[in-house]
Amino acid sequence: MxxxxxxxxxxxxxxxxxxxxxxxxxxxxxxxxxxxxxxxxxxxxxxxxxxxxxxxxxxxxxxxxxxxxxxxxxxxxxNYEGTNLGITDSLKSDGKKQGIKVLDFSVIPATENMKTDLFLNEDDFVYQIRRLRLLDDEPIMIETGYIPIKIAPELSRAIVEKSIFNYLEDTRGQHVTRSFLSIQVEPSNSEDQELLGLTENEPVGVMSGIFFMDDGTPFEISNMRIHYKYMNYSTFVSLD
Amino acid sequence: MxxxxxxxxxxxxxxxxxxxxxxxxxxxxxxxxxxxxxxxxxxxxxxxxxxxxxxxxxxxxxxxxxxxxxxxxxxxxxNYEGTNLGITDSLKSDGKKQGIKVLDFSVIPATENMKTDLFLNEDDFVYQIRRLRLLDDEPIMIETGYIPIKIAPELSRAIVEKSIFNYLEDTRGQHVTRSFLSIQVEPSNSEDQELLGLTENEPVGVMSGIFFMDDGTPFEISNMRIHYKYMNYSTFVSLD
DNA sequence: TTATAAAATTGATGCGGTCCAATTTTAAAA
DNA sequence: TTTTAAAATTGGACCGCATCAATTTTATAA
Missing domain, CATH: 1.10.10.10 (Winged helix-like DNA-binding domain superfamily/Winged helix DNA-binding domain)
Incomplete structure (x- = not known):
């Protein structure tokens, strides 16, 4: 407390x-x-x-x-009471077993969009991290994230196999507490169907957004393609 | 101002x-x-x-x-600056033409769920209002709403053809400023396909929730099945 | 020049108060 | 009994202050 x-x-x-x-x-x-x-x-x-x-x-x-x-x-x-936004914390309470399968971990030059959204310079690079998230061994989402290397130059595949946000919290004392989120809906593509075990007319929810650290530094661009059965975003909306 | x-x-x-x-x-x-x-x-x-x-x-x-x-x-x-939550206000700024087609306007006994969520008594009734929303003559969502008759006993089909929230604002000075929302994703059913012009593997976004008036009185239970191309919910999320 | 320590800056938390506006309760009048 | 008016209740807006904690800047020392 x-x-x-x-x-x-x-x-x-x-x-x-x-x-x-x-x-x-x-x-x-x-x-x-x-x-x-x-x-x-x-x-x-x-x-x-x-x-x-x-x-x-x-x-x-x-x-x-x-x-x-x-x-x-x-x-x-x-009653969301985690110290971080992000998947690991939000799934924690359910008492189910979380799993992560790293599909890709590489470094690429930042695209124009990334430069604007992540506040980067001309020749900056970003990690490209693609992960399949599992819940009780069932695949629930494909997560593609881009993180500036200059923010976390020591990132490794081992870290990425666990929670990146928690790593940041443990080593840096920084929390990811803010995010600008967009939610959309799409038919599943062939990769979705293969990785998430969907049929042709089963869709995915797409949540994409930018995650910020406490001080406002944009930390990650993320795109999540979520199995429709596991897609559930709840919120209390209030004008003012 | x-x-x-x-x-x-x-x-x-x-x-x-x-x-x-x-x-x-x-x-x-x-x-x-x-x-x-x-x-x-x-x-x-x-x-x-x-x-x-x-x-x-x-x-x-x-x-x-x-x-x-x-x-x-x-x-x-x-920069959302409407005085009400709800569709009519959120679509206003786009400069596109809004349309409403009333599919059903009837009165039914409140189900158990409605009684809890809308704070109703044993024998209360609710309006059942089903509407097809159009944007520039394109169907974008099927909206099913339930409103306690005792809250708005004078509701009519004519009112329902326009914005219910705006009616409430004009006649009662009450605003609908709060809502508890859930967002999900589903494959389209045959009615979705027919009304929204979708094919079998084109999905819908489902937004369901309860809308409250200024003073906390629950006003409406709503379920919206949204054409996936028009489904886009953006928000800034912040812990604390 | 570089490293360290002190000082200044800047937002965070908390206190206590004044006056106001919407609502409910109470009292008075019809 | 019902209606009306006054009083009390209750949250809203704003002010000004003191103290604290994180950060940045400046001054000092190595």
Missing amino acids: EDLIYKKIIHDLKKRIFNNEFPSMRLPDERSLTAEYEVSRSSVKRALSSMAHQGIVFKKRGSGTFINPLYLKSQSSF | EDLIYKKIIHDLKKRIFNNEFPSMRLPDERSLTAEYEVSRSSVKRALSSMAHQGIVFKKRGSGTFINPLYLKSQSSF
Whole structure:
């Protein structure tokens, strides 16, 4: 548990919500929470705002703060608590066995697109990493990633066989916490069909995007072609 | 333009970013902005946090706040400015002609799932609304929605032929600003193929979810089967 | 010149407060 | 009893301050 006050409040309120301490679905008002936790109202507000943003609660001026009934039902999608974005962490909780089969590990010159997206110079090179991801020995996605060599010059096939993001976290203390993602749908091509065991009219989900490190440095361009049965992206969307 | 200070700051900073007033990609530090805009530092921080959350900038403690190079490149995905979630608003900017063909408009008893998700009682009824959405006369998605009659008892086929969310906004001043969304991929079924003009091995994207009003009241369960060529969901993901 | 240490810069967290606006509750009036 | 008006409740916006931690810059020493 972090030692930040507002995170402690969030953590505690989540626990109390699941303990069914608020059967009316209404949280105590901000001023009471301020007294109860013996913190400033700002900290309480910060905690509640964050929870509202995550879709855990709804705030209604003049009335109170209320628990989203859906939060109690489908906690899984609300409770992403990894320190990294990326596949390894997101599949962790399922209790299933993850596998990675490296299809390609090479170095190529950056294309124009890569230069823009990864913020590279004229003669920069990138790793090209193609991997087949397995879940309980079933192939679930083909992942193609491009990482600037100058960001991780010591990358090796051995590292790539495990989680690249976790490696970065362990050795550099850097986390990959942000990503700009695009989700699309395509019929499977012959390679998809072969590697993922799909028939001709079984499609793939395509998730492509750029992953950033904490400080905003673009770290990787990634393209994932996902077996349609394993494709499930859930999110809480909120304007403002 | 809203009259909230932090929103004005966001608006102005966005403008200045596009005006290329920060060629170093670095924004002025928070204390300078505080002086420049003659507001409190809290307001500046609020604006910058929001922009960081949207992926417009990255903040780096001890160093400064930096513009995400991608923001300059692909503003479109960053600049959603509708007042409602939902299709009508998201397709608006493209300058293409929207069409709606109502396939079904009926009232049915709520199923168990609907009762939980829409917070309904034993004998509540819902509208079942099936619509085919067109873009420039091309069919792009089959949308099936369920709305509790008690929330919108005066709904009519005429309203349903246009935007339901906009109707709600105009008559009730309520906005649909939140949604819990799931994205999946499926092979097209025969109805998809017929209505969307797909062949057997052309798939659909499936977006299903619950839409909430400002105050957290669940308003609609929706299921959208989208022509794969028109399926494109972009988002900025950020842990914390 | 290079390496090291101190100082300045810059965002992060937290406190406490004022005033406001939407809503609900209570009291008063019809 | 019902309607209406006042009061209390509750979250929203904003201000200003103190202190901290990461980073960069500057000054000092080797």
